[in-house]
Each structure stands twice: as structure tokens, then as C-alpha cells.
Amino acid sequence: MSRHTKEKLIKYVLFLFALVSVLVLGLIVFSLFREGLPIFKKVSLYDFIFGLEWYPTSDPPLFGIFPLIVGSVVVTLISSLMAVPLGVLSAIYIAEIAPASVKEILKSIIELLAGIPSVVLGFFGMVVIAPWLQNTFDLPTGLNIINASVILAVMAIPTISSISEDALYAVPREFKEASYALGATKFETITRVIIPSALSGISTAVILGMSRAIGETMVVLMVAGGSAAIPESLFDSVRPMPASIAAEMGEAPYRGLHYQALFATGIVLFSLTLIFNLIADYVSEKYRQSGSATL
Amino acid sequence: MNSIIKKIIFSIALVIFTAGLAIAADSLVIKGSTTVLPITQAALESYMKANKGVQISLSGGGSGEGIKALIDKTADIGNSSREIKKEEIELAAVKGIKPVAHVIAYDALIPIVNPRNKVKGLSTDQLSLIYQGKITNWKEVGGDDLKIIVISRDSSSGTFESWDHFVMKKAKVTPRAQMLASSGAVVTAVGNNRYAISYVGMGYVNKSVKALEVNGVAASAQTALSKQYPFSRELYMYTNGEPKGEVARFIAFLKSAAGQGIVKKEGFVPIRK
Numbered sequence: 001m002s003r004h005t006k007e008k009l010i011k012y013v014l015f016l017f018a019l020v021s022v023l024v025l026g027l028i029v030f031s032l033f034r035e036g037l038p039i040f041k042k043v044s045l046y047d048f049i050f051g052l053e054w055y056p057t058s059d060p061p062l063f064g065i066f067p068l069i070v071g072s073v074v075v076t077l078i079s080s081l082m083a084v085p086l087g088v089l090s091a092i093y094i095a096e097i098a099p100a101s102v103k104e105i106l107k108s109i110i111e112l113l114a115g116i117p118s119v120v121l122g123f124f125g126m127v128v129i130a131p132w133l134q135n136t137f138d139l140p141t142g143l144n145i146i147n148a149s150v151i152l153a154v155m156a157i158p159t160i161s162s163i164s165e166d167a168l169y170a171v172p173r174e175f176k177e178a179s180y181a182l183g184a185t186k187f188e189t190i191t192r193v194i195i196p197s198a199l200s201g202i203s204t205a206v207i208l209g210m211s212r213a214i215g216e217t218m219v220v221l222m223v224a225g226g227s228a229a230i231p232e233s234l235f236d237s238v239r240p241m242p243a244s245i246a247a248e249m250g251e252a253p254y255r256g257l258h259y260q261a262l263f264a265t266g267i268v269l270f271s272l273t274l275i276f277n278l279i280a281d282y283v284s285e286k287y288r289q290s291g292s293a294t295l
Numbered sequence: 296m297n298s299i300i301k302k303i304i305f306s307i308a309l310v311i312f313t314a315g316l317a318i319a320a321d322s323l324v325i326k327g328s329t330t331v332l333p334i335t336q337a338a339l340e341s342y343m344k345a346n347k348g349v350q351i352s353l354s355g356g357g358s359g360e361g362i363k364a365l366i367d368k369t370a371d372i373g374n375s376s377r378e379i380k381k382e383e384i385e386l387a388a389v390k391g392i393k394p395v396a397h398v399i400a401y402d403a404l405i406p407i408v409n410p411r412n413k414v415k416g417l418s419t420d421q422l423s424l425i426y427q428g429k430i431t432n433w434k435e436v437g438g439d440d441l442k443i444i445v446i447s448r449d450s451s452s453g454t455f456e457s458w459d460h461f462v463m464k465k466a467k468v469t470p471r472a473q474m475l476a477s478s479g480a481v482v483t484a485v486g487n488n489r490y491a492i493s494y495v496g497m498g499y500v501n502k503s504v505k506a507l508e509v510n511g512v513a514a515s516a517q518t519a520l521s522k523q524y525p526f527s528r529e530l531y532m533y534t535n536g537e538p539k540g541e542v543a544r545f546i547a548f549l550k551s552a553a554g555q556g557i558v559k560k561e562g563f564v565p566i567r568k
Binding site (some may be wrong): 131222237 | 356357359360363372382383386397441442449450465467469470471472473474475476482483484486488491
């Protein structure tokens with residue numbers, strides 16, 4: 001076999017492997033839609049998305065997922081409020097300020113945080129945070145929005161931190177040197193030069209962290225409480241979409257209305273994460289730094 | 296080039312080999328109700344100790360999941376805390392499965408509250424109104440002036456369906472109710488929360504929670520068997536046709552004196568004295 005054919009062969013083999021992942025994604029999306037769309041013959045899209053009552057097993061069943069959507073959005077937003085400052089600021093510290101030895105330790109600890117299985121975090125929320133929240137603030141329940149958001153924030157921090165860190169490293173050295181040469185302090189350099197240059201990468205990190213939080217299932221199943229009602233306070237229980245799907249899929253009769261409604265909920269969830277990812281893509285494309293001359 | 300092909304062939308062989316091992320090792324697969332889970336777990340431990348070489352794998356997921364697994368032929372035994380539904384029998388018939396029920400224990404469904412709660416008992420109507428969200432404060436039923444936190448099981452659990460059957464009678468559970476995914480989680484939540492009320496199978500009641508009397512009757516083995524206690528039910532194992540081989544031996548073991556001893560030890564009611 002000549003070197004040339006060998007090269008070609010390797011190229012096609014790699015192409016095949018790349019194709020497999022695209023194919024798998026395509027099949028998943030296809031079956032998601034095939035199983036979920038038939039529900040809209042029985043329930044209008046408007047009633048499904050904006051309906052306030054989720055009673056999939058009563059007679060007649062009601063399939064309104066608005067409380068579930070609100071649940072997902074609320075826990076995602078609150079967890080981002082906690083995770084974004086923590087993730088981004090820790091990335092700035094690691095990338096720009098920390099001495100080499102501290103940097104290594106911090107980085108590996110954050111990586112370790114990413115490796116904790118979500119069921120372990122959920123269990124922690126259920127047996128440690130929930131009773132603590134309840135006793136400290138004298139609440140009727142510790143399984144609520146705050147508890148779920150705290151744990152989702154812990155899960156999103158490694159994603160946000162490590163991607164932001166990469167973005168910060170990608171800022172060309174010349175910028176920093178130029179800034180120092182003009183007499184700027186370290187703080188001024190970080191806030192006025194480095195962060196603005198890395199902003200697109202940091203935004204991508206934030207959005208990917210949020211899509212991680214909105215899709216997370218185990219944690220919200222265990223600690224969000226599971227009330228399918230629109231919350232009135234941050235200490236109310238909610239039932240985010242993934243929790244509903246995970247908890248109910250076991251019972252839903254195969255290809256029955258409830259089963260289709262859960263798949264349709266999956267479509268809504270998939271669309272939300274897809275939108276997040278498209279935004280992330282758009283932001284990183286649009287504000288990409290091309291060459292070290294542009295800022 | 297040759298080494299790449301070798302590697303590919305090697306990995307394929309490895310996958311086939313491990314898959315084969317996994318199939319060979321699981322001679323018996325049981326799935327289903329989390330209520331029946333502790334009985335099955337304890338029973339299979341002593342069964343596997345007595346019969347070396349037998350492998351039994353057990354998982355939960357709820358009664359619906361157990362029956363679905365039986366119909367899909369991914370389990371030899373489907374555990375259920377409710378009777379099989381008409382639609383499930385029809386679906387099974389389509390797939391050539393003939394579900395046969397084996398009653399392996401009785402269970403009583405028990406309303407539980409936190410031990411710090413003053414309320415001792417409730418009527419079926421009061422329970423229904425609490426779960427519908429029409430009674431929202433403990434003082435309305437003789438307790439302290441505290442909000443009631445209603446905790447229910449998710450709709451895939453047989454326990455939920457039994458509760459629906461005994462208490463709700465088709466009325467809707469309030470959307471404010473918390474839905475928890477397992478009986479263990481319910482006990483943890485109620486044990487930590489003096490506002491809460493929930494329900495579990497008899498086997499899950501422990502010292503961290505207080506069992507309520509229903510219509511003035513406390514749940515016990517006697518009152519459950521005599522049906523004097525209103526919320527009592529059978530626990531089932533479903534098999535495809537009359538059980539044969541290992542499946543038959545395992546079910547016979549559960550129904551034997553030793554098996555029923557385990558049922559009693561796990562806090563459920565044995566089918567024979």
C-alpha cells in the first residue's frame with residue numbers, strides 16, 4: 001500500500017467516525033419528534049405550552065406544561081446568578097493572578113468538582129441542605145427553588161470556570177504588555193483589556209453553563225420538590241421539565257397520550273438547549289478576535 | 296495498517312465477549328415496584344446465599360416499569376404493588392406474553408407525619424381534602440397552626456395509584472403537592488419536616504416518622520389482613536405464563552415459611568400465618 005492510499009484511507013475512516021456522531025444525533029432528534037409530535041393532534045400547541053394544569057394521569061388528562069417550563073427557567077436563572085460570578089471570577093483569579101502552585105491546586109479542585117456524580121450532589125441537597133434551609137429559615141419545606149439552584153450552580157461552576165479560563169489564556173500577550181507599558185495597573189489591565197478581549201469566550205462559557213443547568217435531571221428530581229404549580233416565592237417547590245420526564249416516563253403507557261406528552265416536553269427542552277447553544281455559537285463567532293491586531 | 300485492523304477486531308471481540316458474559320451471569324432479572332423492592336432485595340440475598348451460582352439482578356422504577364419490563368421481555372419477574380391494568384394485559388397479549396400474578400405479601404398504605412405533629416389520626420375524607428388542597432392548615436384537623444406540606448409520590452409509582460384508589464377516588468391531587476420519586480425519599484422528607492404529611496407502604500414506616508390512624512383504626516398485621524384497616528392491598532410478582540425453573544423456585548422460596556419470615560421482618564404482612 002502506498003503512502004498516498006494510506007493517507008486517503010485514514011481520512012475516510014475518520015470521516016466515517018465523524019459521520020457516526022452526526023447520524024446518532026439525527027436519529028435521536030428524529031425519534032424525539034416522531035414520538036412527541038402526535039400529541040398535538042389532541043392538544044393544541046398553545047394549550048400545551050401555556051396550559052397551567054399538568055394532570056397526565058387523571059381522567060380526562062390535562063397536559064399543560066407552563067408550570068414545568070417556569071420551574072426550569074427559574075432554577076436555571078437563579079443558579080446562573082450564583083454560578084456566573086463565582087465561575088468567571090475564579091477563572092480570572094486562576095488565569096491572571098494566582099501564583100503557579102496555587103493555580104495547579106485550584107484547577108484540579110475545580111476539575112474534581114466537575115467529576116462529582118449528580119446523584120451524589122442531589123443526595124447531599126436532600127439530606128444536608130434541605131433540613132438546614134428548613135431549620136435556619138423556618139420554612140415549610142427545604143426541597144425548593146433555592147436548594148435546587150445552589151446545587152445546579154455548583155454543577156455549572158466548573159463548566160463556566162474552565163471555558164472562561166481558556167478564553168482568558170487566549171488573549172494575546174501583546175495586549176497585556178502594551179497595557180503595562182502605558183502604565184496601567186494590574187487591576188486596570190484585567191478589567192479594561194483582558195476581560196473585554198475575552199468577552200466572547202466568557203459569554204460562551206456562561207451560556208454553556210446555563211444549558212448544563214437547564215438539562216440537569218437527577219438534581220432537580222431529588223431536591224426541587226416536584227410541585228407542578230407556578231411558584232409564588234423562592235422557597236416554593238417546582239417541577240422542572242427534566243424531573244417530570246424522568247419521574248413519569250416509567251409509568252406512561254407506550255405511545256399513549258402521556259408518553260407523547262413527555263416526549264413533547266423533551267422537544268421543548270431540546271429546543272431551549274439548542275437555542276442556548278446557537279446563541280453561544282453566534283456570540284463566539286461574531287465577537288471572535290481575529291489576529292492580535294484587532295480588539 | 297495491519298495493526299489498526301487488529302485493534303479494531305480486538306475491540307469488537309472484546310465487546311462481544313463482555314456482552315456475552317453479562318448475559319450469562321444474569322440468570323434472573325427482576326424489575327418494578329419500589330414498595331416490593333426491600334422484600335425482593337432481602338429475599339434474593341438469602342436465596343443467592345443458599346443457592347450458589349444463581350445470579351439475580353434487581354432494579355426498581357415503579358410498578359408500571361416492572362410490568363412494562365415483563366412485557367418487553369427485559370425482566371423475568373415484574374414486581375407490582377397494584378393489579379395489572381386491562382390495557383397492559385392487552386399490550387402483553389399483542390407481544391405474546393401472558394402475565395400471571397403471584398401474591399407474595401400484603402401491604403398497608405399508611406399516612407405518615409413528623410413525630411412532632413400533634414395529630415394522631417385522620418378520616419379518609421380529611422385525608423382526601425388535605426390532598427386536594429382544600430384543608431391547608433394543621434389547626435383545621437386538630438393540630439398546631441402550621442401550613443400543611445402535602446407530599447405525594449410521582450405518578451409512576453404503584454403506591455400513588457393505591458393512594459388514588461383508596462383516598463382520592465379520582466379527585467385531583469393539588470398541584471402544590473411535592474412529588475418525590477421513592478418511598479425512601481418520602482420518609483426522609485417527612486422525618487425532617489414537621490409541616491409535612493405523606494404516605495408509604497407499611498415496610499417503610501420507621502421511628503423517624505409517625506403513622507396516623509385512619510378512621511380510628513391503627514394499621515397492623517391483624518387489621519390489614521382482616522381489612523378492618525381501610526388501606527390494605529396485595530403485593531404482586533408477575534411472570535410470563537406459569538413460572539418455570541429458577542423463576543418458579545424463587546417465587547416458591549418467597550412464599551415458603553422462610554420467605555414469609557423475610558416479608559415480616561421487612562415490615563410487611565405475610566400471606567400466611
